[in-house]
Each structure stands twice: as structure tokens, then as C-alpha cells.
Amino acid sequence: MSNARALLLIVVVCVVSAGMVISLLTNFGRVAIPFIPAHADATADTSILRLYSPFDNGTGKIEVIHFYLPDCDCNQQSAPHIDSLITQAEQDVSHRIAIPAGAGDIAFSWVRARYPDTDIRETLLNPVSAPSLAIYDKQGQLRYFGPYGTGPACIQPSPDYFPQIIEAIRNGTFYGRLINTGVSGCFCRWPPAKRP
Template sequence: MPRPSRKTLLTGLIALLCCGALLAAYQWFQARYLRPFDERAALFSGAELRLPDELAGPGPIRLVHFWDPACPCNVGNQQHLAELFEQFAHKGVTFHVVRKPGSTAPLPASLGSLEPLPQLPGSDQLPASPAVAIWDRQGQLAYFGPYSEGLTCNSSNSFIEPILEALAAGRTVNASNTLALGCFCDWQAGDD
């Protein structure tokens, strides 16, 4: 059997090094930028959650979206939130966003119509995101929890449309403590 030439060995060695470098780069990228997510349970308790003073009290229905720019669970949620804005903004609902502490990424274009807010009193206790809080016209917390249950969020499995419809019709809603199973990312600032 003939021995491989020096050129063949060199080419094979370069190919092997390139494959190793690509594998190392992929593992670095995955560890740095991709967060694993799966369906898990989260308990949302709105007992301490408050609106900032300038929004507190009677006024429009206020929806506050808790947004973590690095959370992969946002993929379907952002489209759903844009649809909620189109459907309910003309019904007297104002839309706001609170960014995860420590995050600096700009809002995506689909969320550009949301008014940014500072951290809300009590939002440091948020267990996970994506999450939403809704205050009624009297300034009472009506709902605090996820948009839906499960790995994806859309209008067919969302809790939000029925709550906003009820509040817009003047009915009372009190669902400020919620246990849900879904796609969530940790909210606390050090949980990246």
C-alpha cells in the first residue's frame, strides 16, 4: 500500500484543524448566546407589584410587558403582543414595557409602540419572563402572569384577550396570582 504524500497529510491535518476550530467556535457560541429552555412551572404573585406613581390610580387599562431581550421564549410572544396592540389600543388600553434589569438591547421594531417604564415596585420579585401585568381602569392589578400556557404563545391559547375584553366591557377581573406551565426565562439580573 502506497504511503500518503506529504501534501495529502498536510491537507488532512488542515481539514482536521478547521473542523476542530469550527466545533470549538460553535460550542463557545452555544454556551454564550443560546439559552436552553423547556417547559417549566412558574408562580407569579402580584402582591407587591405596583405601577409607578405617574401611572397609578384611575385611568386607562394598562398592560405592562416584562421583556428580556435574550430570552428565546420571546419568539412567538412578540408577534402576539403586536397583535394585542392593534386589537386593543383603540379600546382604551395603554401598552408599556419593563426591560429585564441589566439588559441594554434595544426594543425590536415590533415592540416600538410600547412606552418604556423603569422597574416597577415589586418587579424585582418577578420569577420569569415573558410575563404581563394588567391594571384595570380603577388602577387595581387585574392580572399578573404569563401570556399563555405552553411552549408557544398566540391568540388561540392566550389568557390576555379574554381579560382585556372583560376589562374593556367594565367587568371585574382578579387574577393577580398565577401558576403556569410554559416557556420561561429567569428574570433576576444575575441569571444570564
């Protein structure tokens, strides 16, 4: 191998390696943030913990609310979880997507295009961070609230984690509620509601 080729190969390897290191530092340094920031106003930001569903659930179904920010990069990590839950939904489970009040027509249209058969609504509730979800039982009682996963890549412990929670709610063996907010991962801050 000539010296010019060897030098070119070394330069290419260095550039690619530097790009990978910068990407890792940028992504992992930026995304591993607390779900509930230390400066959050606990009284305003925990409105999701109310014991009724933010949607009028008179259907007698288990309700899963996906809190979704259309312009949040972290949706890339949560999209497989959302897609899997929605496609595996059974007759007694209702999936709905909540976007921030005042998000606008473009955001609503984008989410509608991605999830065409899912009920999508704006909400005044502030879950603090997204992507996240809330699961309500058939009586409208909150049973789970928190993220889809934790850590920089927001990987959940098992693909069956939320289906198992839903099944336990269905058969009456899930007691109390699980509020999973003391974690870090890839989250975006839920914006304050834009009232008309």
C-alpha cells in the same frame, strides 16, 4: 434505483430525522419549566402583586405591562401575542414594555427598534419569569398577572383571551384578580436588578 442512491437516500433520511428528534428534545425539554420555580423567594419575587401599577398611570386608561427580556429565546412564542395586543389596542388601553433595571443601552435599543411606538422603561419589580404580562384597571388595580400562554410552545387558549379580559375590565364585569403563576411553559428567569 442503484444501491449507492438508495444508501444515500437512507443516510439523508436518518440525518434529517435525527436532527428533528434532537431539536424536539432540546426545545421541549428545555422550555417546559415552571413559571414560578420551587426555589423562588416568595417575598421578593411577588412584588408584582402590589396593588399599584409600576408605571405612573394617571391617564385613566387600562394599562398592560409586558415584562420583556431582550435576550430570552421564549420571546419567539410571545411575540405574536404582544404584537397582536399592541396593534389592536383601543384608545382607553395603554401598552408599556418593562425590561430589567440595568439591562443596558443595547437591550433598550433593541426593544425600542422592535416596538418603536410603545413606552419602554426599566423596572425594579421582579415578575420572576418572562415573557409575562400584568393588566391593571383604570384605577391602577392589578387584574391579571401571568404568562401569555402555557406548555412548551406557550400557546394561549384563544387569540381573544386577553382582549376578552380587557373588555371585561372595560365594562366592569371582571371582578377580583387572576394570578396565573402555577403553570409550566417557555420562560426565562428575570434577573436581579442591577442598581447603579
